[in-house]
Amino acid sequence: MVRAGLTAERLTRAGAELADEVGFDQVTVSALARRFDVKVASLYSHLKNSQDLKTRIALFALEELADRVASALAGRAGKDALAAFANVYRDYAREHPGRYTAARLRLAPKTAAASAGVRHAQMTRAILRGYDLTEPDQTHAVRMLGSVFHGYVSLEMGGGFSHTAVDPQESWSWIVDSLDALLRNRTAP
């Protein structure tokens, strides 16, 4: 009997693709087994359980997203960096809705601390260097940026902006402009 060549990594990648196709909530050990044409129980040699699979997909997505952010930020500063950062988030969510949802999975504190989530936080702070904020303003600003970007992407993904004729791209640009202005006003004298 020819073996399927399953590994945790292949399963995670396939799980991420599945998430993008059918939604992260619909990612199931059974569906993944079907995709590899193996029996469900076979996956349990590579994954602890269903939660483990979801966590792996989340960590994978966080890494991928952090890599994209890092690339986009290279050589940019100020508003330029802010806009690049914002666009990476939005584009990633549009391109990979399932992975984006996965990246928002609540992780165990220890897992989160060892994840690419840390890089995300560092990069967000790096952007704010261009605005010369002092603590605790910097933390407030980190939280605000995270809220706006995640909130917007999440509402847009959920179809929340499809009732109005105004182009979501325009709102996005308007918001990024506004945030830039806001942060510049908050700059320490």
Added chain:
Amino acid sequence: MVRAGLTAERLTRAGAELADEVGFDQVTVSALARRFDVKVASLYSHLKNSQDLKTRIALFALEELADRVASALAGRAGKDALAAFANVYRDYAREHPGRYTAARLRLAPKTAAASAGVRHAQMTRAILRGYDLTEPDQTHAVRMLGSVFHGYVSLEMGGGFSHTAVDPQESWSWIVDSLDALLRNRTAP
């Protein structure tokens, strides 16, 4: 045999409570039947299916939240109204995390159009009257406020702010202040 007195409304309310206790994703027809000490199949006389239950909880939460917002906005305008609006959202999410999550459920367009979501949109626009924005700025602002508030609450609920010592309440006030300033700057001349 004494009847349990099930109705769609009682099931919905109990489902909302269950959501707050164990999380919206964990709300299941089986768990609800257990709570009423009734067999699972019995619920299907009152609910179309599991999705129907979730939708009902979502609509219930939207109504409840819209009522709170309406009360909070009565007699307020400008920054006062903005802050009240913001606090209602955050407080509701903290008090009823399951219901808040439910309220964000993606609804079918027809269902959404007949829901209290419409009131939410109207009330958000009402707040902006205090800032004299013209279209399309008003729509951009509606989207930004929705994004920030939902994003913040969602990140806070997910434990995203527990890594830093800064008090989330302070960040929240800082953000509301910032948004007020931002909107005042955008006011049409």
Added chain:
DNA sequence: TGATTTGCCTAAAACTATTAGGCAAATGCA
């Protein structure tokens, strides 16, 4: 009171999650 409607029940099928134990393929070693 008798007839009808309604509400909850039993039964059953289909799917998902998870564990235990088995056999054959792959790998390592003499």
Added chain:
DNA sequence: TGCATTTGCCTAATAGTTTTAGGCAAATCA
């Protein structure tokens, strides 16, 4: 190359959730 060990996927089985079909007793109504 041949044998032993490890590893990978399998079968089997248990348990929980979802959903439909059909039945009987309680509530309602004429």
